[in-house]
Amino acid sequence: MSTSTPLRTALIGVALTATALVPLQGTALAAQPGTDTVATTASPVSGIEDATALALARSLADPAWGREVRRAALAADSVGLGALTGDATARAGRKLAAGITEADRGVATAKGLGSGAGSLLRIGLADASMRSRLASGVAPLVAAAPSDDDGAASFTAYDSNGAAHELPLDGATDRPVYLVDVDGAKAVAEGLKVIDKALESKGLNALAPAAAPTAASGIDTTRIDSVRVGDVKEPFFKGDAEIFTLVTGFGKDGKPRVDTVEMPYLNDEDTTYYPGQVLVNWSNYKYDMADAVMMEDDGDTNYQALAKAIAAVLLTITDQGAYIPLADALLDAIPTSWWTDDPDYVDSWYTLARSSSGLRNGAAGNGWMTVSPYHVPEL
Known part of the structure; x- marks a missing residue:
């Protein structure tokens, strides 16, 4: 990544109205009462990505589903979550599918896209260097792709228990990380x-x-x-x-x-x-x-x-x-x-x-x- 000073021009970052924003607490991917909750963000898309990352992380507690996700992540640089959950054979993957469909609709709404946009959320490894650790069976973490505009030095990833882990942006971590982002x-x-x-x-x-x-x-x-x-x-x-x-x-x-x-x-x-x-x-x-x-x-x-x-x-x-x-x-x-x-x-x-x-x-x-x-x- 370049170290040059970013040449920013405000070309969008719209504060959506309440009708345009899909509230995370109302979606199938929202945190359940009594469990770790997702931090509120100013960005609607980032919020949906974060809620999706937490839900996906928890779903990986199902070993069969974890193997399906691992195979998909090792087979391609990125894979659409809609297709992955829609084709799932493991119970946890099938259970997650409806929430992913709702999250995709939320992303399309937040980005001002039509209903024909289809599935937009995807996952992939944060870095190719993590492939060997994932293939060897090291339990992965799941995170929303961090913003490069907020000046943060770390980002939050979740494990299969829903616990949050703060990771440095330089990618230095012993565990493979799935990143959830938009295609x-x-x-x-x-x-x-x-x-x-x-x-x-x-x-x-x-x-x-x-x-x-x-x-x-x-x-x-x-x-x-x-x-x-x-x-x-x-x-x-x-x-x-x-x-x-x-x-x-x-x-x-x-x-x-x-x-x-x-x-x-x-x-x-x-x-x-x-x-x-x-x-x-x-x-x-x-x-x-x-x-x-x-x-x-x-x-x-x-x-x-x-x-x-x-x-x-x-x-x-x-x-x-x-x-x-x-x-x-x-x-x-x-x-x-x-x-x-x-x-x-x-x-x-x-x-x-x-x-x-x-x-x-x-x-x-x-x-x-x-x-x-x-x-x-x-x-």
């Missing part, structure tokens, strides 16, 4: 759909009218030939980063627009990737300039709230007949008071031109990309 790649994919749909409903991001066919018909784009980020804002215990980019500019109708770009391949810091991915589709834009803001989703992003905040700001901006950067307006749309385990600002690229080619360093100095014009011919 970030799946959540980002669904969340960007929510943003696109919400902006379209506000009259933003309207599709340009089809142009008459010409001999040179097709689409002019800017393509990412290579990209590298110095700090993906993701600590070791959370695994791969979940990166997405918001491209902003003025649409053909003169209104601001935001196009979402999923970047599931950009997992590790200080690693160069060669995606050949289209970043800007110039047929969507009035001017030959656009901005790009790269973010990393830390888990609590409420995509409905994010879309509403962006739309509220963009609807106040009018076309002055010349290109003006919109990246700062987009970043300033989200109040800093909304921070929890917020999506982290990774870097931004201002005034990308239709003709831009070669190396472009990010404004924050945390990343770079090489780009080139790329014409996509009509079929």
